Amino acid sequence: MTGKERILNTLNHKTTDRAPWVPFAGVHAGALIGKNATQVLTDGELLFDALKKVKELYAPDGMPVVFDLQVEAEILGCELVWADEAPPSVKTHPLEDTTQMLCDCKQPEPDKGRLPMILDVMQKMYRTYGEDTALYGLICGPFTLASHLRGNNLFMDMVLDEAYVKKLMEYTTTTALKMCDMYIDAGMDVIAVVDPLVSQISPEHFSSMCHEAFKTIYDYIRAKGKASSFFVCGNATRQIEVMCQTGPDSISVDENVEMKAAKAITDQYNVAIGGNIPLTTLMLHGTQQENMKYVVNMLDELGSDNLIIAPGCDMPYAVPAENTIGIAQAVRETDSVREMVKNYEAPKEDIEVELPDYQHLEKPLVEVFTLDSATCAACTYMMDAMNVAGEAYKEQIDLIEYKFTKKENIARCVKMGVKNLPCVYINGELKWSSIIPSREELFGEIDKHLKQ
Numbered sequence: 001m002t003g004k005e006r007i008l009n010t011l012n013h014k015t016t017d018r019a020p021w022v023p024f025a026g027v028h029a030g031a032l033i034g035k036n037a038t039q040v041l042t043d044g045e046l047l048f049d050a051l052k053k054v055k056e057l058y059a060p061d062g063m064p065v066v067f068d069l070q071v072e073a074e075i076l077g078c079e080l081v082w083a084d085e086a087p088p089s090v091k092t093h094p095l096e097d098t099t100q101m102l103c104d105c106k107q108p109e110p111d112k113g114r115l116p117m118i119l120d121v122m123q124k125m126y127r128t129y130g131e132d133t134a135l136y137g138l139i140c141g142p143f144t145l146a147s148h149l150r151g152n153n154l155f156m157d158m159v160l161d162e163a164y165v166k167k168l169m170e171y172t173t174t175t176a177l178k179m180c181d182m183y184i185d186a187g188m189d190v191i192a193v194v195d196p197l198v199s200q201i202s203p204e205h206f207s208s209m210c211h212e213a214f215k216t217i218y219d220y221i222r223a224k225g226k227a228s229s230f231f232v233c234g235n236a237t238r239q240i241e242v243m244c245q246t247g248p249d250s251i252s253v254d255e256n257v258e259m260k261a262a263k264a265i266t267d268q269y270n271v272a273i274g275g276n277i278p279l280t281t282l283m284l285h286g287t288q289q290e291n292m293k294y295v296v297n298m299l300d301e302l303g304s305d306n307l308i309i310a311p312g313c314d315m316p317y318a319v320p321a322e323n324t325i326g327i328a329q330a331v332r333e334t335d336s337v338r339e340m341v342k343n344y345e346a347p348k349e350d351i352e353v354e355l356p357d358y359q360h361l362e363k364p365l366v367e368v369f370t371l372d373s374a375t376c377a378a379c380t381y382m383m384d385a386m387n388v389a390g391e392a393y394k395e396q397i398d399l400i401e402y403k404f405t406k407k408e409n410i411a412r413c414v415k416m417g418v419k420n421l422p423c424v425y426i427n428g429e430l431k432w433s434s435i436i437p438s439r440e441e442l443f444g445e446i447d448k449h450l451k452q
Contacts, residue, residue, distance in 0.1 A: 141195020
């Protein structure tokens with residue numbers, strides 16, 4: 001059975017010889033050839049070379065061609081900030097100060113933005129690996145794209161102007177359908193709709209303002225004869241069921257979601273589930289044996305039906321290649337790897353962190369715990385909301401971000417009892433976890449602490 005057959009059988013809920021393996025090597029692919037994120041996301045030759053190295057080292061059953069949720073936003077007028085070890089982030093939001101809709105003339109076309117390069121690489125990948133490897137075309141989901149266009153105002157719009165949000169979602173859904181057409185024509189087997197901000201809203205808001213958009217997209221992909229996946233990072237636990245109700249062939253989640261409980265829901269809807277190898281604690285900072293043991297344990301607990309083994313999201317740039325190679329071996333040779341790591345104990349990290357004296361602070365302390373606001377869209381918008389408060393209150397408050405990509409911050413999260421990212425603590429108390437507060441909620445909470 002080829003890797004492509006393995007992926008498509010899983011997405012069509014048919015029998016496979018083992019669980020398939022999909023490494024989400026976006027910018028990490030660049031690291032494998034010594035090139036930075038900006039280089040591989042703007043140069044087709046480098047991107048193709050990087051993808052060939054992913055195929056060679058990690059023996060994937062399926063693989064994304066590009067993992068960049070800003071491709072559509074850039075075409076629609078958002079300015080980007082580029083980085084060496086992460087995809088670009090959105091700097092400006094063309095609809096931030098207006099409720100006017102963008103012109104349809106701005107919608108993506110094959111000759112706009114970076115699409116000529118991306119489509120060319122997709123076609124090369126299809127010609128080179130398309131017979132035996134399932135190729136994933138990743139598009140920015142309509143809700144995250146709406147936030148790219150509108151900024152954090154979108155979250156207040158959801159409370160005050162639901163009609164406007166639905167209209168904006170119609171526009172971004174049109175964008176998604178155009179991207180589907182182009183990526184399918186370029187040879188992609190699976191269209192993955194990546195929408196991290198879905199984890200930051202309630203299931204009720206999702207059902208009322210997002211359901212129709214996602215259902216439209218998955219119905220469209222199915223009518224085109226292709227498979228679909230719904231990627232959401234962050235704590236999407238409460239959204240699993242409403243995600244399944246939109247009709248994707250699969251969903252993909254990260255380590256914020258408990259896989260056994262999530263799979264019990266996805267199995268009820270006959271939707272495959274992918275994930276959820278931890279990105280930082282395991283892939284970036286763990287040992288090869290830890291990664292192998294995690295995968296073996298997941299397979300032992302969940303079985304291989306309706307399951308795709310994958311990282312929780314786009315792999316960090318600097319993940320050691322040996323960790324991912326170990327994961328691939330654990331997927332392919334589960335029995336022998338199980339025996340190999342059965343007595344393995346992970347080394348204990350001895351990192352001491354000192355917590356603030358929360359009872360005797362001179363002013364309110366706002367602590368933001370993120371995966372990394374430079375790479376995770378949900379974290380970006382959570383941090384943006386806090387930066388608005390920082391600008392408004394200036395010296396009246398202290399504001400700090402703790403990125404989970406650093407070992408000392410992992411230790412801090414453990415000591416604080418942080419369970420999900422992104423989240424916000426004020427004076428040591430959890431205030432928002434995987435929910436981006438409105439400006440009014442945030443400022444009200446800060447004002448309350450200033451009066452104490």
